[in-house]
Amino acid sequence: MTVFFETATDMIRMARRNMTQDAWDYVCGAAETETSLRRNRMALDSLAFRPRVCRDVSDIDTSTSLFGHKLRIPVILAPMGSIQNFADRAALEVDDAARDFGSINFISTVTEPSLEELAANSSHPKCFQIYVRGDDQWIRDLCKRIVDNNYPMVTLTVDSAFYGNRERLNPSQLALRRVASREWQKKITWDTVKLVKDAIGDRPLILKGIQTAEDAALCVENGVDGVYISNHGGRQLDHVQGNIETLPEIAKAVDGKLPIIIDGGFTRGTDVIKAIALGATCVGIGRLQAWALGAGNAAGLLRCLELLEREIETTMGLVGVTALDQLGPEYVTGTAPVHWPHEHSAFPHLGGRIE
Numbered sequence: 001m002t003v004f005f006e007t008a009t010d011m012i013r014m015a016r017r018n019m020t021q022d023a024w025d026y027v028c029g030a031a032e033t034e035t036s037l038r039r040n041r042m043a044l045d046s047l048a049f050r051p052r053v054c055r056d057v058s059d060i061d062t063s064t065s066l067f068g069h070k071l072r073i074p075v076i077l078a079p080m081g082s083i084q085n086f087a088d089r090a091a092l093e094v095d096d097a098a099r100d101f102g103s104i105n106f107i108s109t110v111t112e113p114s115l116e117e118l119a120a121n122s123s124h125p126k127c128f129q130i131y132v133r134g135d136d137q138w139i140r141d142l143c144k145r146i147v148d149n150n151y152p153m154v155t156l157t158v159d160s161a162f163y164g165n166r167e168r169l170n171p172s173q174l175a176l177r178r179v180a181s182r183e184w185q186k187k188i189t190w191d192t193v194k195l196v197k198d199a200i201g202d203r204p205l206i207l208k209g210i211q212t213a214e215d216a217a218l219c220v221e222n223g224v225d226g227v228y229i230s231n232h233g234g235r236q237l238d239h240v241q242g243n244i245e246t247l248p249e250i251a252k253a254v255d256g257k258l259p260i261i262i263d264g265g266f267t268r269g270t271d272v273i274k275a276i277a278l279g280a281t282c283v284g285i286g287r288l289q290a291w292a293l294g295a296g297n298a299a300g301l302l303r304c305l306e307l308l309e310r311e312i313e314t315t316m317g318l319v320g321v322t323a324l325d326q327l328g329p330e331y332v333t334g335t336a337p338v339h340w341p342h343e344h345s346a347f348p349h350l351g352g353r354i355e
């Protein structure tokens, strides 16, 4: 399938045309007042670059690595359960795009087809994301399947003890999602983290949903291998900080001991470079991934990643660096945002939030 869109703005227009109202609301929506969702964008827009000049930027390397696995750009595909509801083969399409581009696909527990079928789709490195849906034995059994199928990394999501009230969902969808078995998620403690760690052997364990320096320090203390800063795209607790606001305190607490992944509102190359400057190893994309899939399945996602790569390379050149490890906090400063934030505010030519 050939997909051609020259800008992410066109991609979003195409996605809106292709996606049903229910799928669109499910992807775009967030919890209650959607303050957390908007703060993710507001926080990114409240940072400006401090570019340096007269440096040779003719040869730029946009790549990095996560636990020894190369990333062509510092971007991973955040877990998105239920994407199978948008299109046949959607989860496999994401995996194809990750392999073809050179990213890492984070696969949710609630994604279909099974983790075995997704493992068989490609040998490209993937990360399995656990939602706890059963007792200790259930966790051990799931971890055994993850290990048997050679997933090189594991993420445990810890921000979902309750299901956020997402009012853009139609009432029947919301009711269905609320009743999905949550009792085990509510019981997660640092003992659960240890249980998962023991069950996956020497594979790195990442904790997703970290939002404070205190919990980041506990990650280090409890032998976690990676910190994933996330407020679930504003879909869980309403009225939290924008994720990039928490990055400096978390980077300080982690003190270079663990890689940091961050997501929440990242839709532009400039957003990605701001996070790397403040200490992130890489950035996750959620909704952007869904819009790209909606616009054109695997080919759409591949094209979206290529556009992001172009934006990242341009941003690096214009701030005056040729490799990501040359970035530091001195490349950004606080400023006043110029757009009222929402999920599409990084695309002003759309003319506003698309319903």
Ligand SMILES: Cc1cc2nc3c(=O)[nH]c(=O)nc-3n(C[C@H](O)[C@H](O)[C@H](O)COP(=O)(O)O)c2cc1C
Residues within 6 Å of the ligand: 026, 027, 028, 040, 078, 079, 080, 081, 082, 108, 109, 110, 129, 157, 208, 230, 231, 232, 233, 234, 263, 264, 265, 266, 284, 285, 286, 287, 288, 290
């Ligand atoms: C449609 C959708 C489904 C999601 N499903 C999951 C999931 O199954 N597990 C999980 O840990 N996070 C899930 N998330 C949260 C994403 O992994 C990620 O944290 C968030 O989307 C990042 O914000 P962004 O959408 O603004 O990029 C989901 C997000 C969306 C939009």
